[in-house]
Amino acid sequence: MTTSRVLSIALQENDRPPLRPLPVEAAQLLHDVDAPPRLVAHLRAVHDVAGQLLEWIAARKPDLGIDPQAVLFGAATHDIGKTLHPAELSVPGAQHEEAGRELLLARGVDPARARFAGTHAAWTAEGAGMEDLLVSLADKIWKNKRIPELEDLVVARLASASGRPVWEEFLDLDGVLTRIGDQADERLAFQMSYPAAGNGRRPPGLPVDH
Template identity: 55%
Template sequence: MTSAKLRPLPTEVLTLLDQLTPCTRLIAHLRIVHDVAYRLCDWVATTYPTVVFDRDAVLFGAATHDIGKSLYPQELSGPGSCHEQAGYDLLLAQGVPADRARFARNHAAWDPTDPDELLVSLADKVWKGKRVEALEQALTTVLATASGRPEWEVFQTLDDFVTSIDSDDLLL
């Protein structure tokens, strides 16, 4: 997949990015994570239709989760978590409601019972082929509970889907 095939960011996010003028690298990262979140949302809605989640919130969260890195650009290529609270505060200052801004703050320390946060966090990991056992187990539990399917079956289905996401297809 080339960058032309990545789904466009939501209009409200494009407006925010125009105002905040983050670097090209950050915009590229946000586009990739948004695209993976889009795929995850489609997969959950199709495979586990009884799971209740806010698709628009997940897509917004994926598209803005690292917006604080516009203030801490060194965290684009190195470790750091200053961008998390900074991103939350930045989004609030731009008039984004707290329930949407939370993804900037929580994408690294997600609520294990919140499918929206789990989907944003998973999208941020799997695009680069990174697997986080606790994150995947938390999402497995949420999906199994909502669907009534056994956890082992849900885990296998999630594992197959996550494995199918080819990080090479997402590179810009």
């Protein structure tokens, strides 16, 4: 695999905050499309949170019928469409969603995995499954943004699989989201330490741009 700044951000060891590396397939895709450094950092942060959610779920052993590798790949590529719509790195916008799905399909990604680029902001859409909800949840809680509607959908799936009361599942989910959310400032600092364009890291001491 060719070494690049993108691959370095995606795969290098990182302990402040500790973030697991992106899947190699996702990292290579981001390299191939020349993804902006800040986008790669964002995807790594969201991917790590998705991993934490999956570990929490695995420890509880509910029968949710999810593919953890699909969730991790989805979290690692959900915003890849922002390489085509870079303005949406700084301002809200939805053009990157379908553009990202089409970009992944054009590069040979299986539709079942490419879909997350188009569904990560559509958790109420008909057909949204638990895998989609987990990617959506990771994309919010990485910066400690709580979306009650989304969390209620996750709680309902958990309660249906476990047979436990909804309120118990809510309390457990709230606990893990609070723990993950407490690390949001470190993840935000990691993301903002990289520029939104180009391939270099922001020199220390410069103010961040918004």
